Amino acid sequence: MNNTLQTIFNHRSIRKFTKEKLTTEQIYTIVRGAQKASTSNYMMAYTIIGIDDEETKEKLATITGQTYVKDNGHFFIFCADLHRVYNQASKTVQEKMQVNMENTEQFIVATVDTALAAQNAAIAAESIGLGVCFIGSIRNDIKRVDEILQLPQYVIPLFGLAVGYPDQKPEQKPRLPLDVVYHENKYDHNLEQIKRLISEFDQQIRSYYQKRSTNTRTNTWTEQMIRKYCEEVRMDITQFVKDKGYNKH
Template sequence: MNETLQTILNHRSIRKFTSEKLSTDQLHTIVGAAQQASTSSYVMAYSIIGITDPQLKEQLAEVSGQPYVKENGHLFVFCADLNRIYQQGSIEDQKQMETSIESTEQFIVTTVDTALAAQNAAIAAESLGLGVCYIGSLRNDISRVNDLLDLPQYVIPLFGLAVGYPAEQPEQKPRLPLEVVYHENTYQHNEKTEKQLQDFNQELTEYYQQRTNNKRVDTWTNQMLRKYTNPIRMDVSSFVRQKQLNKR
Protein backbone atom coordinates (compact mmCIF):
# COMPACT_ATOMS: atom_id res chain seq x y z
CA MET A 1 0.00 0.00 0.00
CA ASN A 2 1.44 3.40 -0.97
CA GLU A 3 1.61 6.49 1.24
CA THR A 4 -1.32 8.20 -0.50
CA LEU A 5 -3.65 5.30 0.24
CA GLN A 6 -2.36 5.05 3.79
CA THR A 7 -3.17 8.74 4.34
CA ILE A 8 -6.67 8.38 2.90
CA LEU A 9 -7.51 5.15 4.73
CA ASN A 10 -6.19 6.49 8.04
CA HIS A 11 -8.59 9.45 8.09
CA ARG A 12 -10.45 10.36 11.24
CA SER A 13 -11.98 13.67 12.33
CA ILE A 14 -9.87 15.63 14.82
CA ARG A 15 -11.74 17.91 17.19
CA LYS A 16 -8.94 18.88 19.57
CA PHE A 17 -5.88 20.74 18.29
CA THR A 18 -2.76 22.20 19.85
CA SER A 19 -2.32 25.98 19.81
CA GLU A 20 0.39 25.81 17.11
CA LYS A 21 -0.52 27.73 13.97
CA LEU A 22 0.09 26.56 10.44
CA SER A 23 3.04 28.05 8.59
CA THR A 24 2.66 30.08 5.40
CA ASP A 25 4.23 27.22 3.46
CA GLN A 26 1.72 24.77 4.88
CA LEU A 27 -1.18 27.07 3.99
CA HIS A 28 0.04 27.51 0.44
CA THR A 29 0.60 23.78 0.04
CA ILE A 30 -2.90 22.95 1.28
CA VAL A 31 -4.61 25.57 -0.88
CA GLY A 32 -2.43 24.62 -3.85
CA ALA A 33 -3.53 21.00 -3.46
CA ALA A 34 -7.15 22.14 -3.32
CA GLN A 35 -6.68 23.98 -6.60
CA GLN A 36 -5.44 20.84 -8.31
CA ALA A 37 -8.77 19.08 -7.74
CA SER A 38 -10.85 18.09 -10.74
CA THR A 39 -13.25 20.83 -11.82
CA SER A 40 -16.22 20.84 -14.18
CA SER A 41 -15.38 22.50 -17.52
CA TYR A 42 -12.42 24.31 -15.89
CA VAL A 43 -14.88 26.49 -13.97
CA MET A 44 -13.11 26.26 -10.58
CA ALA A 45 -16.35 27.49 -9.03
CA TYR A 46 -15.22 27.96 -5.43
CA SER A 47 -13.41 30.36 -3.14
CA ILE A 48 -11.55 29.55 0.08
CA ILE A 49 -11.52 32.05 2.93
CA GLY A 50 -8.87 31.67 5.63
CA ILE A 51 -10.03 32.99 8.99
CA THR A 52 -7.22 34.61 10.99
CA ASP A 53 -9.13 37.29 12.91
CA PRO A 54 -9.72 35.92 16.47
CA GLN A 55 -12.95 37.88 16.87
CA LEU A 56 -14.30 36.53 13.60
CA LYS A 57 -13.34 33.01 14.65
CA GLU A 58 -15.22 33.57 17.90
CA GLN A 59 -18.33 34.66 16.03
CA LEU A 60 -18.17 31.66 13.68
CA ALA A 61 -17.73 29.40 16.70
CA GLU A 62 -20.93 30.89 18.14
CA VAL A 63 -22.77 29.94 14.96
CA SER A 64 -21.31 26.45 14.92
CA GLY A 65 -21.46 25.70 18.62
CA GLN A 66 -18.16 23.83 18.26
CA PRO A 67 -15.03 24.97 20.15
CA TYR A 68 -12.65 23.66 17.48
CA VAL A 69 -13.97 26.33 15.09
CA LYS A 70 -12.00 28.75 17.27
CA GLU A 71 -9.25 26.51 18.61
CA ASN A 72 -7.20 25.15 15.68
CA GLY A 73 -4.12 25.79 13.59
CA HIS A 74 -6.13 27.41 10.80
CA LEU A 75 -9.77 27.69 9.81
CA PHE A 76 -10.84 27.56 6.17
CA VAL A 77 -14.33 28.37 4.93
CA PHE A 78 -15.14 26.82 1.55
CA CYS A 79 -17.60 28.78 -0.56
CA ALA A 80 -19.47 27.90 -3.71
CA ASP A 81 -18.61 30.79 -6.03
CA LEU A 82 -20.15 31.70 -9.38
CA ASN A 83 -19.71 35.42 -8.77
CA ARG A 84 -16.17 35.38 -10.14
CA ILE A 85 -17.44 34.21 -13.52
CA TYR A 86 -20.40 36.57 -13.50
CA GLN A 87 -18.10 39.56 -12.93
CA GLN A 88 -16.08 38.76 -16.05
CA GLY A 89 -18.93 39.74 -18.34
CA SER A 90 -20.24 43.08 -19.48
CA ILE A 91 -23.69 44.17 -18.31
CA GLU A 92 -25.10 42.66 -21.49
CA ASP A 93 -23.17 39.42 -20.96
CA GLN A 94 -24.35 39.21 -17.36
CA LYS A 95 -27.99 39.37 -18.41
CA GLN A 96 -27.42 36.48 -20.77
CA MET A 97 -25.49 34.51 -18.14
CA GLU A 98 -28.14 34.75 -15.42
CA THR A 99 -30.32 31.92 -16.76
CA SER A 100 -27.39 29.50 -16.68
CA ILE A 101 -25.77 30.70 -13.44
CA GLU A 102 -29.07 30.61 -11.56
CA SER A 103 -29.90 27.05 -12.71
CA THR A 104 -29.89 23.93 -10.56
CA GLU A 105 -27.26 22.45 -12.88
CA GLN A 106 -24.74 25.20 -12.13
CA PHE A 107 -25.61 25.03 -8.42
CA ILE A 108 -24.62 21.36 -8.53
CA VAL A 109 -21.45 22.25 -10.45
CA THR A 110 -20.32 24.81 -7.89
CA THR A 111 -21.09 22.64 -4.85
CA VAL A 112 -19.33 19.62 -6.36
CA ASP A 113 -16.31 21.72 -7.39
CA THR A 114 -16.08 23.09 -3.84
CA ALA A 115 -16.33 19.67 -2.23
CA LEU A 116 -13.65 18.22 -4.51
CA ALA A 117 -11.29 21.09 -3.71
CA ALA A 118 -11.93 20.71 0.02
CA GLN A 119 -11.22 16.99 0.00
CA ASN A 120 -7.94 17.59 -1.79
CA ALA A 121 -7.09 20.14 0.91
CA ALA A 122 -8.01 17.67 3.66
CA ILE A 123 -5.85 14.90 2.24
CA ALA A 124 -2.96 17.30 1.70
CA ALA A 125 -3.21 18.47 5.31
CA GLU A 126 -3.29 14.93 6.65
CA SER A 127 -0.29 14.00 4.50
CA LEU A 128 1.61 16.77 6.33
CA GLY A 129 0.84 15.16 9.68
CA LEU A 130 -2.02 17.56 10.44
CA GLY A 131 -5.56 16.75 11.50
CA VAL A 132 -8.80 18.03 9.98
CA CYS A 133 -12.48 18.33 10.76
CA TYR A 134 -15.23 19.43 8.40
CA ILE A 135 -17.70 21.93 9.87
CA GLY A 136 -21.15 21.78 8.31
CA SER A 137 -22.55 23.47 11.42
CA LEU A 138 -21.56 26.86 9.99
CA ARG A 139 -24.91 26.51 8.20
CA ASN A 140 -26.68 26.69 11.57
CA ASP A 141 -27.05 30.39 10.75
CA ILE A 142 -25.96 30.65 7.14
CA SER A 143 -27.20 34.22 6.77
CA ARG A 144 -25.02 35.38 9.66
CA VAL A 145 -21.97 33.62 8.21
CA ASN A 146 -22.73 35.25 4.87
CA ASP A 147 -22.80 38.68 6.50
CA LEU A 148 -19.70 38.07 8.62
CA LEU A 149 -17.71 37.09 5.52
CA ASP A 150 -19.25 39.85 3.36
CA LEU A 151 -20.09 37.44 0.57
CA PRO A 152 -21.48 38.86 -2.70
CA GLN A 153 -24.26 37.59 -4.92
CA TYR A 154 -23.70 34.06 -6.28
CA VAL A 155 -21.39 33.08 -3.38
CA ILE A 156 -22.52 30.69 -0.61
CA PRO A 157 -20.61 29.49 2.50
CA LEU A 158 -20.92 25.71 2.32
CA PHE A 159 -18.76 24.46 5.20
CA GLY A 160 -15.63 25.04 7.19
CA LEU A 161 -12.48 22.96 7.52
CA ALA A 162 -10.55 23.16 10.78
CA VAL A 163 -6.91 22.15 10.36
CA GLY A 164 -4.13 21.84 12.90
CA TYR A 165 -1.79 19.71 14.94
CA PRO A 166 -3.83 16.96 16.63
CA ALA A 167 -4.13 17.01 20.41
CA GLU A 168 -5.97 13.69 20.32
CA GLN A 169 -5.91 10.45 18.36
CA PRO A 170 -9.48 9.14 18.36
CA GLU A 171 -10.41 5.65 17.27
CA GLN A 172 -11.31 5.35 13.61
CA LYS A 173 -15.06 5.31 13.04
CA PRO A 174 -16.42 2.39 10.99
CA ARG A 175 -17.79 2.94 7.48
CA LEU A 176 -20.66 1.20 5.73
CA PRO A 177 -19.70 -2.08 4.04
CA LEU A 178 -18.45 -1.72 0.48
CA GLU A 179 -21.28 -3.98 -0.73
CA VAL A 180 -23.85 -1.50 0.59
CA VAL A 181 -22.45 1.54 -1.22
CA TYR A 182 -21.04 -0.04 -4.40
CA HIS A 183 -23.55 -1.32 -6.98
CA GLU A 184 -22.90 -2.92 -10.36
CA ASN A 185 -24.96 -1.80 -13.35
CA THR A 186 -28.20 -1.17 -11.43
CA TYR A 187 -29.12 -0.07 -7.94
CA GLN A 188 -29.21 -3.04 -5.59
CA HIS A 189 -31.43 -3.21 -2.53
CA ASN A 190 -32.40 -6.61 -1.23
CA GLU A 191 -32.45 -8.87 1.82
CA LYS A 192 -28.66 -9.24 1.65
CA THR A 193 -28.30 -5.47 1.88
CA GLU A 194 -30.58 -5.38 4.92
CA LYS A 195 -28.51 -8.08 6.62
CA GLN A 196 -25.30 -6.13 5.90
CA LEU A 197 -26.84 -3.01 7.42
CA GLN A 198 -27.88 -4.95 10.50
CA ASP A 199 -24.32 -6.26 10.86
CA PHE A 200 -22.99 -2.72 10.45
CA ASN A 201 -25.37 -1.47 13.14
CA GLN A 202 -23.91 -4.07 15.50
CA GLU A 203 -20.34 -3.11 14.58
CA LEU A 204 -21.08 0.56 15.21
CA THR A 205 -22.77 -0.21 18.54
CA GLU A 206 -19.62 -1.99 19.66
CA TYR A 207 -17.47 0.92 18.47
CA TYR A 208 -19.50 3.44 20.48
CA GLN A 209 -19.29 1.29 23.62
CA GLN A 210 -15.55 0.71 23.33
CA ARG A 211 -14.21 4.08 22.19
CA THR A 212 -12.32 6.31 24.59
CA ASN A 213 -14.63 9.35 24.62
CA ASN A 214 -18.40 9.87 24.45
CA LYS A 215 -19.41 6.23 24.90
CA ARG A 216 -23.03 5.57 24.06
CA VAL A 217 -25.49 2.98 22.79
CA ASP A 218 -26.49 3.81 19.23
CA THR A 219 -26.74 2.47 15.68
CA TRP A 220 -26.32 3.99 12.24
CA THR A 221 -29.99 3.34 11.44
CA ASN A 222 -31.19 5.12 14.57
CA GLN A 223 -28.90 8.09 13.87
CA MET A 224 -30.27 8.45 10.35
CA LEU A 225 -33.87 8.15 11.51
CA ARG A 226 -33.31 10.87 14.12
CA LYS A 227 -31.59 13.08 11.58
CA TYR A 228 -34.15 12.85 8.81
CA THR A 229 -37.30 12.88 10.92
CA ASN A 230 -36.20 16.16 12.54
CA PRO A 231 -35.57 18.68 9.76
CA ILE A 232 -32.90 21.30 10.47
CA ARG A 233 -31.48 24.36 8.67
CA MET A 234 -34.60 24.71 6.54
CA ASP A 235 -33.71 28.37 6.04
CA VAL A 236 -30.84 27.30 3.75
CA SER A 237 -33.26 26.81 0.82
CA SER A 238 -34.55 30.36 0.90
CA PHE A 239 -31.04 31.71 1.56
CA VAL A 240 -29.67 30.00 -1.55
CA ARG A 241 -32.45 31.51 -3.66
CA GLN A 242 -31.83 34.94 -2.12
CA LYS A 243 -28.24 34.58 -3.32
CA GLN A 244 -29.71 34.03 -6.81
CA LEU A 245 -28.65 30.38 -7.07
CA ASN A 246 -30.67 27.19 -7.72
CA LYS A 247 -33.63 29.29 -8.91
CA ARG A 248 -34.35 27.78 -12.34
Protein backbone atom coordinates in the same frame (compact mmCIF):
# COMPACT_ATOMS: atom_id res chain seq x y z
CA MET B 1 0.13 0.14 0.74
CA ASN B 2 1.75 3.31 -0.66
CA ASN B 3 2.08 6.53 1.39
CA THR B 4 -0.87 8.23 -0.29
CA LEU B 5 -3.18 5.30 0.44
CA GLN B 6 -1.84 5.26 4.00
CA THR B 7 -2.80 8.93 4.36
CA ILE B 8 -6.27 8.26 2.95
CA PHE B 9 -6.88 5.09 4.99
CA ASN B 10 -5.58 6.63 8.20
CA HIS B 11 -8.13 9.47 8.19
CA ARG B 12 -10.03 10.36 11.34
CA SER B 13 -11.57 13.73 12.14
CA ILE B 14 -9.55 15.70 14.69
CA ARG B 15 -11.53 17.83 17.14
CA LYS B 16 -8.72 18.92 19.47
CA PHE B 17 -5.66 20.75 18.20
CA THR B 18 -2.52 22.15 19.86
CA LYS B 19 -2.12 25.94 19.93
CA GLU B 20 0.45 25.90 17.11
CA LYS B 21 -0.58 28.00 14.12
CA LEU B 22 -0.04 26.91 10.52
CA THR B 23 2.80 28.66 8.68
CA THR B 24 2.03 30.59 5.50
CA GLU B 25 3.89 27.89 3.61
CA GLN B 26 1.61 25.20 5.04
CA ILE B 27 -1.50 27.24 4.21
CA TYR B 28 -0.32 27.78 0.64
CA THR B 29 0.53 24.08 0.22
CA ILE B 30 -3.01 23.20 1.30
CA VAL B 31 -4.65 25.80 -0.97
CA ARG B 32 -2.47 24.96 -3.97
CA GLY B 33 -3.24 21.29 -3.36
CA ALA B 34 -6.96 22.13 -3.35
CA GLN B 35 -6.56 23.97 -6.65
CA LYS B 36 -5.08 20.89 -8.32
CA ALA B 37 -8.40 19.03 -8.10
CA SER B 38 -10.43 18.49 -11.25
CA THR B 39 -12.92 21.23 -12.02
CA SER B 40 -16.07 21.15 -14.15
CA ASN B 41 -15.48 22.87 -17.49
CA TYR B 42 -12.40 24.57 -15.99
CA MET B 43 -14.65 26.84 -13.90
CA MET B 44 -12.80 26.55 -10.56
CA ALA B 45 -16.12 27.62 -9.09
CA TYR B 46 -15.01 28.12 -5.48
CA THR B 47 -13.38 30.54 -3.11
CA ILE B 48 -11.51 29.45 -0.01
CA ILE B 49 -11.52 31.91 2.87
CA GLY B 50 -8.83 31.44 5.50
CA ILE B 51 -9.78 32.69 8.95
CA ASP B 52 -7.13 33.68 11.49
CA ASP B 53 -8.78 36.78 12.94
CA GLU B 54 -9.66 35.83 16.53
CA GLU B 55 -12.88 37.83 16.64
CA THR B 56 -14.18 36.22 13.45
CA LYS B 57 -13.21 32.78 14.74
CA GLU B 58 -15.08 33.48 17.98
CA LYS B 59 -18.24 34.41 16.06
CA LEU B 60 -18.01 31.29 13.89
CA ALA B 61 -17.39 29.07 16.93
CA THR B 62 -20.59 30.43 18.49
CA ILE B 63 -22.62 29.72 15.34
CA THR B 64 -21.27 26.18 15.01
CA GLY B 65 -21.23 25.37 18.72
CA GLN B 66 -17.81 23.79 18.19
CA THR B 67 -14.79 25.12 20.11
CA TYR B 68 -12.33 23.65 17.60
CA VAL B 69 -13.62 26.17 15.05
CA LYS B 70 -11.58 28.75 16.98
CA ASP B 71 -9.01 26.52 18.71
CA ASN B 72 -7.00 25.22 15.77
CA GLY B 73 -3.99 25.97 13.58
CA HIS B 74 -6.08 27.57 10.83
CA PHE B 75 -9.70 27.63 9.78
CA PHE B 76 -10.80 27.49 6.15
CA ILE B 77 -14.27 28.16 4.78
CA PHE B 78 -15.06 26.63 1.39
CA CYS B 79 -17.54 28.64 -0.67
CA ALA B 80 -19.27 27.70 -3.92
CA ASP B 81 -18.54 30.70 -6.15
CA LEU B 82 -19.93 31.62 -9.56
CA HIS B 83 -19.69 35.34 -8.75
CA ARG B 84 -16.14 35.41 -10.10
CA VAL B 85 -17.21 34.33 -13.58
CA TYR B 86 -20.37 36.46 -13.53
CA ASN B 87 -18.32 39.48 -12.56
CA GLN B 88 -16.05 39.11 -15.58
CA ALA B 89 -19.00 39.86 -17.87
CA SER B 90 -20.59 43.16 -18.89
CA LYS B 91 -24.12 44.02 -17.68
CA THR B 92 -25.63 42.96 -21.03
CA VAL B 93 -23.79 39.64 -21.03
CA GLN B 94 -24.72 39.05 -17.38
CA GLU B 95 -28.37 39.20 -18.39
CA LYS B 96 -27.74 36.47 -20.95
CA MET B 97 -25.93 34.35 -18.33
CA GLN B 98 -28.77 34.62 -15.81
CA VAL B 99 -30.83 31.65 -17.06
CA ASN B 100 -27.87 29.31 -16.60
CA MET B 101 -26.78 30.71 -13.25
CA GLU B 102 -30.24 30.03 -11.83
CA ASN B 103 -30.35 26.40 -13.03
CA THR B 104 -29.65 23.72 -10.41
CA GLU B 105 -27.03 22.38 -12.87
CA GLN B 106 -24.77 25.28 -11.90
CA PHE B 107 -25.39 24.72 -8.20
CA ILE B 108 -24.19 21.14 -8.73
CA VAL B 109 -21.14 22.37 -10.68
CA ALA B 110 -20.13 24.85 -7.99
CA THR B 111 -20.84 22.52 -5.05
CA VAL B 112 -18.95 19.60 -6.59
CA ASP B 113 -15.99 21.80 -7.62
CA THR B 114 -15.78 23.14 -4.07
CA ALA B 115 -15.93 19.73 -2.42
CA LEU B 116 -13.35 18.15 -4.74
CA ALA B 117 -10.96 21.00 -3.91
CA ALA B 118 -11.70 20.65 -0.19
CA GLN B 119 -10.96 16.94 -0.11
CA ASN B 120 -7.62 17.60 -1.79
CA ALA B 121 -6.96 20.24 0.88
CA ALA B 122 -7.79 17.71 3.61
CA ILE B 123 -5.48 15.04 2.18
CA ALA B 124 -2.68 17.56 1.57
CA ALA B 125 -2.95 18.74 5.20
CA GLU B 126 -2.97 15.20 6.58
CA SER B 127 0.03 14.27 4.46
CA ILE B 128 2.13 16.93 6.22
CA GLY B 129 1.21 15.73 9.70
CA LEU B 130 -1.80 17.95 10.33
CA GLY B 131 -5.29 16.88 11.39
CA VAL B 132 -8.56 18.13 9.90
CA CYS B 133 -12.25 18.30 10.68
CA PHE B 134 -14.96 19.29 8.21
CA ILE B 135 -17.47 21.72 9.74
CA GLY B 136 -20.96 21.57 8.22
CA SER B 137 -22.39 23.47 11.17
CA ILE B 138 -21.44 26.85 9.69
CA ARG B 139 -24.82 26.24 8.00
CA ASN B 140 -26.52 26.48 11.43
CA ASP B 141 -26.83 30.19 10.70
CA ILE B 142 -25.82 30.52 7.07
CA LYS B 143 -27.13 34.08 6.76
CA ARG B 144 -24.93 35.25 9.61
CA VAL B 145 -21.87 33.49 8.12
CA ASP B 146 -22.72 35.12 4.81
CA GLU B 147 -22.71 38.54 6.52
CA ILE B 148 -19.53 37.91 8.49
CA LEU B 149 -17.65 36.89 5.34
CA GLN B 150 -19.33 39.63 3.26
CA LEU B 151 -20.18 37.20 0.49
CA PRO B 152 -21.63 38.62 -2.74
CA GLN B 153 -24.40 37.15 -4.92
CA TYR B 154 -23.65 33.61 -6.23
CA VAL B 155 -21.31 32.80 -3.32
CA ILE B 156 -22.45 30.25 -0.74
CA PRO B 157 -20.49 29.17 2.35
CA LEU B 158 -20.79 25.38 2.14
CA PHE B 159 -18.60 24.12 5.00
CA GLY B 160 -15.52 24.83 7.03
CA LEU B 161 -12.31 22.87 7.48
CA ALA B 162 -10.51 23.13 10.81
CA VAL B 163 -6.81 22.28 10.46
CA GLY B 164 -4.02 21.99 12.99
CA TYR B 165 -1.66 19.75 14.90
CA PRO B 166 -3.68 16.93 16.50
CA ASP B 167 -3.91 16.95 20.29
CA GLN B 168 -5.89 13.70 20.47
CA LYS B 169 -5.79 10.22 18.94
CA PRO B 170 -9.39 9.28 18.24
CA GLU B 171 -10.41 5.81 17.11
CA GLN B 172 -11.25 5.41 13.46
CA LYS B 173 -14.99 5.34 12.80
CA PRO B 174 -16.19 2.31 10.80
CA ARG B 175 -17.76 2.72 7.38
CA LEU B 176 -20.77 0.98 5.81
CA PRO B 177 -19.92 -2.40 4.22
CA LEU B 178 -18.53 -2.00 0.71
CA ASP B 179 -21.44 -3.92 -0.82
CA VAL B 180 -23.92 -1.41 0.58
CA VAL B 181 -22.14 1.53 -1.02
CA TYR B 182 -20.74 -0.04 -4.19
CA HIS B 183 -23.14 -1.50 -6.77
CA GLU B 184 -22.42 -3.05 -10.15
CA ASN B 185 -23.86 -1.78 -13.45
CA LYS B 186 -27.11 -0.58 -11.89
CA TYR B 187 -28.60 0.35 -8.53
CA ASP B 188 -28.88 -2.71 -6.32
CA HIS B 189 -32.56 -3.18 -5.46
CA ASN B 190 -31.96 -6.35 -3.42
CA LEU B 191 -33.41 -4.71 -0.31
CA GLU B 192 -33.28 -7.81 1.82
CA GLN B 193 -29.54 -8.17 1.33
CA ILE B 194 -28.90 -4.43 1.88
CA LYS B 195 -31.01 -4.41 5.05
CA ARG B 196 -29.17 -7.46 6.36
CA LEU B 197 -25.77 -5.85 5.73
CA ILE B 198 -26.87 -2.59 7.36
CA SER B 199 -28.22 -4.55 10.31
CA GLU B 200 -24.82 -6.22 10.78
CA PHE B 201 -23.19 -2.79 10.50
CA ASP B 202 -25.62 -1.46 13.13
CA GLN B 203 -24.41 -4.09 15.59
CA GLN B 204 -20.79 -3.21 14.81
CA ILE B 205 -21.55 0.48 15.42
CA ARG B 206 -23.37 -0.16 18.69
CA SER B 207 -20.32 -2.02 19.93
CA TYR B 208 -17.96 0.71 18.59
CA TYR B 209 -19.89 3.42 20.46
CA GLN B 210 -19.86 1.42 23.68
CA LYS B 211 -16.14 0.72 23.52
CA ARG B 212 -14.71 4.01 22.28
CA SER B 213 -12.66 6.10 24.70
CA THR B 214 -14.78 9.29 24.64
CA ASN B 215 -18.42 10.18 24.02
CA THR B 216 -19.73 6.64 24.43
CA ARG B 217 -23.33 5.95 23.49
CA THR B 218 -25.56 3.01 22.71
CA ASN B 219 -27.46 3.62 19.49
CA THR B 220 -26.98 2.18 16.02
CA TRP B 221 -26.31 3.91 12.70
CA THR B 222 -29.91 3.43 11.60
CA GLU B 223 -31.30 4.86 14.84
CA GLN B 224 -28.99 7.86 14.55
CA MET B 225 -29.92 8.56 10.95
CA ILE B 226 -33.65 8.27 11.52
CA ARG B 227 -33.49 10.49 14.60
CA LYS B 228 -31.59 13.14 12.64
CA TYR B 229 -34.05 13.14 9.77
CA CYS B 230 -37.06 13.38 12.07
CA GLU B 231 -35.83 16.68 13.56
CA GLU B 232 -36.22 19.68 11.28
CA VAL B 233 -32.78 21.12 10.62
CA ARG B 234 -31.56 24.29 8.89
CA MET B 235 -34.92 24.87 7.22
CA ASP B 236 -33.76 28.28 5.91
CA ILE B 237 -31.21 26.78 3.49
CA THR B 238 -33.56 26.31 0.51
CA GLN B 239 -34.56 29.98 0.55
CA PHE B 240 -31.01 31.18 1.28
CA VAL B 241 -29.66 29.32 -1.76
CA LYS B 242 -32.42 30.81 -3.93
CA ASP B 243 -31.76 34.31 -2.59
CA LYS B 244 -28.12 33.85 -3.58
CA GLY B 245 -29.27 33.29 -7.16
CA TYR B 246 -29.16 29.48 -7.46
CA ASN B 247 -31.82 26.74 -7.88
CA LYS B 248 -34.43 29.17 -9.09
CA HIS B 249 -36.16 27.54 -12.03
